[in-house]
Amino acid sequence: MSEAESYGDGTRVVRAGLPEPEPGEPFRPGPVLASVFALDPDTGPVPGRDSYGRPDNPTWRRLEAAIGELEGGECLTFATGMAAISALLFTVLRPGDTVVLPADGYYLTRAFAQRELTPRGVTVRLVPTAGPYPSFAGVRLVLLESPANPGLDVCDIAEVAAAAHAHGAVVAVDNTTATPLGQTPLALGADVVVASGTKALTGHSDVLLGYVACRDAALVELIRSWRNATGGIPGPVDAWLAHRSLATLDLRLARQSENAAAVATLLAGHPAVRSVRWPGLPTDPSTVVASRQMRRLPGVVTFELAGPAAVAAFVRASRLVTAATSFGGLHTTADRRAQWGDDVPAGLVRLSCGIETTADLVADIAQALDAAARVDEP
Numbered sequence: 001m002s003e004a005e006s007y008g009d010g011t012r013v014v015r016a017g018l019p020e021p022e023p024g025e026p027f028r029p030g031p032v033l034a035s036v037f038a039l040d041p042d043t044g045p046v047p048g049r050d051s052y053g054r055p056d057n058p059t060w061r062r063l064e065a066a067i068g069e070l071e072g073g074e075c076l077t078f079a080t081g082m083a084a085i086s087a088l089l090f091t092v093l094r095p096g097d098t099v100v101l102p103a104d105g106y107y108l109t110r111a112f113a114q115r116e117l118t119p120r121g122v123t124v125r126l127v128p129t130a131g132p133y134p135s136f137a138g139v140r141l142v143l144l145e146s147p148a149n150p151g152l153d154v155c156d157i158a159e160v161a162a163a164a165h166a167h168g169a170v171v172a173v174d175n176t177t178a179t180p181l182g183q184t185p186l187a188l189g190a191d192v193v194v195a196s197g198t199k200a201l202t203g204h205s206d207v208l209l210g211y212v213a214c215r216d217a218a219l220v221e222l223i224r225s226w227r228n229a230t231g232g233i234p235g236p237v238d239a240w241l242a243h244r245s246l247a248t249l250d251l252r253l254a255r256q257s258e259n260a261a262a263v264a265t266l267l268a269g270h271p272a273v274r275s276v277r278w279p280g281l282p283t284d285p286s287t288v289v290a291s292r293q294m295r296r297l298p299g300v301v302t303f304e305l306a307g308p309a310a311v312a313a314f315v316r317a318s319r320l321v322t323a324a325t326s327f328g329g330l331h332t333t334a335d336r337r338a339q340w341g342d343d344v345p346a347g348l349v350r351l352s353c354g355i356e357t358t359a360d361l362v363a364d365i366a367q368a369l370d371a372a373a374r375v376d377e378p
């Protein structure tokens with residue numbers, strides 16, 4: 001174990017990717033805003049020296065070093081999570097291949113694969129995150145999402161990865177909801193991590209980001225070459241903001257998870273709520289596997305109210321919950337997922353707990369649920 005790996009999470013995130021201090025230089029370098037870098041007139045481009053802003057930027061490299069340290073693999077950052085996911089799919093899959101995707105994961109991954117890969121001769125097989133998983137014979141790539149968004153089912157990553165590896169499949173995990181402080185899929189046996197850094201990783205609702213992390217140097221180079229050719233790179237200011245935000249990940253996740261625990265308990269006992277999912281509830285179907293493979297639980301809680309009118313009344317009555325998509329931010333947000341086309345009940349809400357004071361949030365949500373209970377669903 002390296003010295004950095006032996007530190008606690010707070011120390012790891014605050015130091016991740018920082019350069020060695022140089023007297024007189026900024027403690028944390030600012031963003032390098034460059035589309036071009038000067039070339040040596042004699043040698044021209046030289047490997048290892050920056051030349052052009054699409055393949056090269058020192059600000060991303062620091063962020064990539066930071067995320068790579070946390071995930072335990074080499075990291076490549078992208079403009080968004082979807083840029084990272086599509087890079088993986090297009091780099092690994094060829095006509096005639098089969099890919100297994102979560103039936104209940106982020107809807108756009110599924111929709112994108114069906115729209116873009118199926119016509120290119122790739123068979124797209126959908127499997128619920130909680131299983132049962134079919135034989136992986138003939139499968140080229142398995143992309144898991146655990147916990148799955150929005151239903152929060154989980155799968156045993158080590159077990160599924162071993163079964164898929166037995167048939168030679170590549171195993172990737174979308175680690176968006178957990179973040180690398182919540183779980184490290186590469187250490188659990190996955191080959192690749194993909195994620196949206198737009199959510200809890202950066203957590204301030206002001207940056208779009210994605211990344212791939214992987215220990216296979218050849219695959220990293222294929223994905224880097226894909227990124228260079230397709231140009232889905234993060235801007236240097238976004239990369240710099242993301243790196244700044246990463247330093248508080250431990251603190252933010254701790255409060256989000258504490259808030260989620262309190263809110264999930266409240267929801268579980270409220271008559272307006274038909275069902276609630278959070279892997280930390282002792283009765284939740286995900287709790288056994290989540291507590292085994294996750295180091296901490298997410299701030300996202302999913303619950304069901306009577307329908308769209310009850311959800312609207314809930315959000316209107318709350319002073320602390322804002323209707324917004326995305327999750328993992330500082331502020332508590334609620335998203336009625338059916339409005340985006342998820343195949344879920346009309347009153348299903350993905351609630352992303354922010355870092356507000358727990359007692360304030362619980363009191364606010366309790367009175368908003370009372371308001372939702374008074375609504376007659378048309």
Ligand SMILES: Cc1ncc(COP(=O)(O)O)c(C=O)c1O
Pocket residue numbers: 080081082083106145149174176177195196197198208209210326
């Ligand atoms: C689990 C998951 N993966 C990937 C994405 C896509 O990320 P982005 O919006 O950064 O492209 C999302 C977005 O919500 C997500 O929830």
